Amino acid sequence: MPPNADTVVVQYPRGATALIWVDPTTDTIVTTHPGLRTALRRGVKDWSGRAVFPDGGRIFLSALYDHLFLNGYPVRWMNVLALRKGWNIYRV
Secondary structure (H helix, E strand, C coil): CCCCEEEEEEECCCCCEEEEEEECCCCEEEECCCCHHHHHHCCEECCCCCEECHHHCHHHHHHHHHHHHHCCCCEEEEEECCCCCCCCCEEC
């Protein structure tokens, strides 16, 4: 994870936490939750109802935050300095 990365943090009902951010070296969406990859690849809708996909980078991240929030998930937009070592990351 790059320094000062904008990151969406979502808490799932069973206690799992997922971090999602844009990797600037590959310009891809990355997550710490393996099961989330499939859902993210399907894309989400933005406020105008247009489908946004992971290749949209930061626009996708913003639409994802809105989507998760509107579906009742506890979600935060954070500026994270570093990812804890030892966490697996999964490219979407």
